[in-house]
Amino acid sequence: MSEEQGGRRRSSRRASSAGRRGFHQLPWRRVENRFPPMEALSADELEAVQEASYKILEEIGIDFLHPEAIEILKAAGAETTPGSERVRLDRGLVQELVAKAPSRFTFHARNPEHHLVMGGNVMVFGSVGSAPNVSDLDGGRRVGNFKDYCDLVRLCQSLNIIHLCSGYPVEPVDLDPATRHLDAVAACVTLTDKCFHGYALGRERMLDAIEIARIARGLDDERLSAEPSLFTIVNTSSPLRLDGPMIEGLIEMARRNQIVVITPFTLSGAMAPATIAGALVQQNAEALAGIALVQAVRAGAPVMYGGFTSNVDMKSGAPAFGTPEYVRAAFAGGQLARRNGVPYRSSNVNASNTVDAQAAYESQMSIWGAVMGHVNLMMHAAGWMEGGLTASFEKLILDAEMLQGMAEVLQPLDVSEEALGLDAIREVGPGGHYFGAAHTLERYETAFYSPILSDWRNYESWREGGGPDATQRANQIYKDLLQSYEAPPLDPAIAEELESFVARRKQEGGVKAA
């Protein structure tokens, strides 16, 4: 055969002695997207969506389930009705408020090398957040707990392609709910030096997280307000509603110039119309309402436009992720965020129940959709499974490979004289090979992408090595990574202040159940 497989045979002889190699990854770096964004909507269609969103805000309105939000918006000029939670915002007010949001800002980590730019062409990848369950091949699927929580945070620290911790990777259910947030957020300071998240679950928890972020960075309140150092996700209770605890968190964060990511939860066919266009209209209205509230609290506060639009399977009601609809919504979401001048958040999602081919192809759809849609913050970028119900250790490694590969796709090609290689082609000539060419030997070490997870051994060597599939290899890799984990250095004074803050708040009883 002289077809393509012949070449594999030809060169695979050299591969037969290569076994699994040690773990290696590309260094921490800023990921910039130099490609133009993909657009799912024409310019006219984009305006039609924006126009319909304005109509929702003006004619239908949004329910803000907290009197403080209603007061703030009323003071800003919104139309409110005594005794009602409904707020109507005319487009002039929305435009005025949204225009105050920065299009780009810096997110500060306690390690300055891990500061992040949010906006422009920069892409930030966050770990899985908010899963109630956790899973790996050894222990199976289990309820979230603090040991797994800490291990997932350690992996987030160890993997260079993960830029921040997007919330509790898994809910540590074994911790007392009244003080859980104290231990959980404090762990983000001791186990990692990357940027992290605090939950907008009422005023007290939010303030505790802000205080922990302040302590971690060794700043006073004023300086913290000048340097955003914490972010929170504010999900709308779609359709067209923002709940009380989320609003309290939003207000406290915005007041202190910390980062709020407004993410409407517009599952088409369930909490949003059964058309992608309709879900986008609703997403856009809800996002604009949230962004407007942030700006009404504090003009110029850092805020992001979140898109989470997907759809349910109409035959079963089950949510679907990483679908063609999801991809097009991710493209359009980026257009809407840019149209409104706010950095864009999307996610790496899938609906698979196990770390298999479906998990990989649905995630790749989400990743490509987000990246080609020019995402700025990709939440749940590593470890998210089952529509968010499980954080998986193996999926975290699988995603790290896919993200690192994507970051490399975005690197420019070297098209220098040397890279074009005419001299090498002349030297080797027709019918030769490049294995021993000087041009090849000079590039031996760094010529090509080196994978985290992919196994390129030939079939025979792979079988001799036990024939592990990608999920089994990921299992070994995550355990090796945990084995070699080292906690990032932490100033003893900060460690002490953190410890005594947590101890004091625990003594006070933490946050009482609502």
Place this chain on the structure above:
Amino acid sequence: MSEEQGGRRRSSRRASSAGRRGFHQLPWRRVENRFPPMEALSADELEAVQEASYKILEEIGIDFLHPEAIEILKAAGAETTPGSERVRLDRGLVQELVAKAPSRFTFHARNPEHHLVMGGNVMVFGSVGSAPNVSDLDGGRRVGNFKDYCDLVRLCQSLNIIHLCSGYPVEPVDLDPATRHLDAVAACVTLTDKCFHGYALGRERMLDAIEIARIARGLDDERLSAEPSLFTIVNTSSPLRLDGPMIEGLIEMARRNQIVVITPFTLSGAMAPATIAGALVQQNAEALAGIALVQAVRAGAPVMYGGFTSNVDMKSGAPAFGTPEYVRAAFAGGQLARRNGVPYRSSNVNASNTVDAQAAYESQMSIWGAVMGHVNLMMHAAGWMEGGLTASFEKLILDAEMLQGMAEVLQPLDVSEEALGLDAIREVGPGGHYFGAAHTLERYETAFYSPILSDWRNYESWREGGGPDATQRANQIYKDLLQSYEAPPLDPAIAEELESFVARRKQEGGVKAA
């Protein structure tokens, strides 16, 4: 929790009673790419690659290992040396010849509904070709054989998203090599009515395949020449060489106006320089040489520009596929094909040894790279594994899902007044849901993408159903598909003519070993 997973919980209750549903797929249709192509090279860089390729053709030259090719090119104006296989082509000659190639043409199937447009924004997906081994979960990995060959061709016929049969899906090693091509190509006429491939493995086999294509379409020789009805892949023996049997096939095909796809096999670091830019320069030179030869044989003959550039793992020599290098080479390959006015061929490749997450994520990288690079013919689009060494039944189903999903991504979004859904949003209002809304019920059946393979049941239902992973589900799906396969109707006169042609050629002994 009011984070994203909450929504999954909210709607997953409805999913719990949903089990596996029967097989369904989207209808056969033309897939058009309405997005702009991704570009890995700037305009200047593209010209630098083209310029370097011209220099190769002018200064180094290409070895054509067949005297007839040398004569044809000499007559066209190329520089040849008596006693040498080296041919040098100056850029003026190359440009003149390549300019004669059509930028778009029709590929005719025996079922007119399966005719294909090759070129423009149209994308055609072909099944796996040329694997020496075949595999499924039941029988494991085994040497290619005619039974599996026929089953793979049947699946190619059954799956609407597969537009053509890209060669022997697996080598039927149990058939006599002298007559194997007769049975194998004849099976492409009886088991499918889609477009198919004949191998350029010497003059006789090529002519037999052309004759079978002619019989299948019920045409005379003249009409066949007006209606391209067969295609062949011509791989260069990189670097800078075309072998004798391939040249014979190329010449016979081009003479009869049948489709030749020139595909340099430029594995960077092995048969091409250890830089992607260098491999692209060489790919482009080899492709232009092959296209020029086709046009020197017959001006205007249909020809395609193939890109197969990937790289070897420099540590082991193993070929790698679906890598970041592969994606950027796929983008650049499209640019070079368009620069030269010839339709573009790429592939869906991966290097995994088993149908796992790696197979899926490497394939998604290849598919997205090819599609965003504006591929016209995606070879090996379904079923290719292990760098081409194995055709997998389960991978065929997995790929069909990924391809069908991608085709759906390329569909325009409906942004009509009804789709924007303002009335539905008004009707449901803040805090409601859309399950029972009229707007939803009207769209119940067809609102969203319906998958071939993805399993969206909730975890509990999935476990109760045996917890099958995607590969296990693909196994069941392919068997169900074979069960329900029906051969496409074939005119009895054509069947008889085909049978007697094959019988006669067998009696003559087929093709003697070289």
